[in-house]
Amino acid sequence: MDEQAETYDPTRYERPSVTVDVVVFTLQDHELHVLLVKRKHWPYEGHWALPGGFINMNESIEQAARRELEEETGVRDIYLEQLYTFGEPRRDPRTRVISIAYIALVSADKQTLRVSDESIDVRWFSVQRLPGLLAFDHDLILATGLDRLRSKLEYTTLAFQLLPEVFSILELKYIYEQILGEELDKGNFYRKIKDANVLEDTGMRREGRGRPTTLYRFRRNRGDEQFVFRWREARVDEVES
Amino acid sequence: MDEQAETYDPTRYERPSVTVDVVVFTLQDHELHVLLVKRKHWPYEGHWALPGGFINMNESIEQAARRELEEETGVRDIYLEQLYTFGEPRRDPRTRVISIAYIALVSADKQTLRVSDESIDVRWFSVQRLPGLLAFDHDLILATGLDRLRSKLEYTTLAFQLLPEVFSILELKYIYEQILGEELDKGNFYRKIKDANVLEDTGMRREGRGRPTTLYRFRRNRGDEQFVFRWREARVDEVES
């Protein structure tokens, strides 16, 4: 393509590589988990890393994130949102690599992992018990993702993305507690959720040891993935990396 | 550098260009203004665009933003924060260009513009009266920047970055009104600001027609650029592009 009148710029001749990395969260055994792949090749061979890879010339950044995620882990059809772009000059020993990080949330009941040729292993890890230091600056990216998740949790319905189709209010409360790292009052939680009017009674009940649980479904009407209510005031510690 | 074991990836051979674009806001004549440059060359020759340019291989993204901004407009020493990364495949007719956008805020009293060789003109425009459609997807970037500014205004001290060193509480109120596009109650505003304890009385007064104004300075102690108080509940319409 014609590039007349841009001759002054040196970087035209040397371009950084551009990758996407995805912080995929799910809930497993009542704990927040993140998806990691074990690297097969240098650099950081044998280390765990966030799934991700190079962007193709004819796909959008978000498409690249979806494609890489599916290729590397088999995970697809998920909630995805751009997180932050990391580009310190020496974050990758090979060359200058700028990485656009995404957050993804997958339902607790949709987890079919697949290992690609490019990695040794793919696994969910509790964010409380990571397998040592991650490759590159992926610890920073993960921390940034966690911050974002916590902060959006409080004024959006993001948390519903982590639940199975059908769930109880106390299970939802449990997610909030897990991610926020604090206990919430049961009564106030019920009130908030009910007032927000984002749940639909499925008519189903789940039997257990005590009183059966009412099972709900997330109302996917207005704006679909869009947040519908504010859980409580947003926190001040927004992402700033 | 060695790139062994990455031979599978096609994009190694064709990399996108990476640029930064900066949405610089200031306050002029009690109105929110944004800084634009008039392009000298194809594409979009003669159109107004956000300042920005290509990233060098050995600078961080933020450094690139500061450098480009100073080169193109002369503006320096400002508050800067990453906004969002735009990368639709055809957003630039020359080639695939991924742009990392930043927001910048400059004080009303620090405005010395300079036109570089690469552009015809550099000017502040009221966000209410833009000069037609901007180049590339810069209208979208600007809109995203405005959203972010509005949303952070309400729970951070970002607005102080737009003011001169010394200012009155009613001037601050005026900024909030301008950016939020609504009137605020004087009494409630005083209360909020006072309670937040982010201002320092300079001891100075400014005389005018009525009672003299008390002049304050922003407390730059804890965390410096960090937000210290929450103006009010965060809005729900966060950036999602």
Add this chain to the structure above:
DNA sequence: TCAATAGTGTCTTTGAGACACTATCCG
């Protein structure tokens, strides 16, 4: 019946908003 879990009601405190009031200058 009790243990276990689900779900509701209600009191108190906090903070946002509306709005009336007081203060200090000039002429």
Add this chain to the structure above:
DNA sequence: CGGATAGTGTCTCAAAGACACTATTGA
């Protein structure tokens, strides 16, 4: 003094939190 601008006090109402209470099951 009156006009103009700066700054304070106070009432009301809604939402957040604490916490005690009731409900429904199985054994």
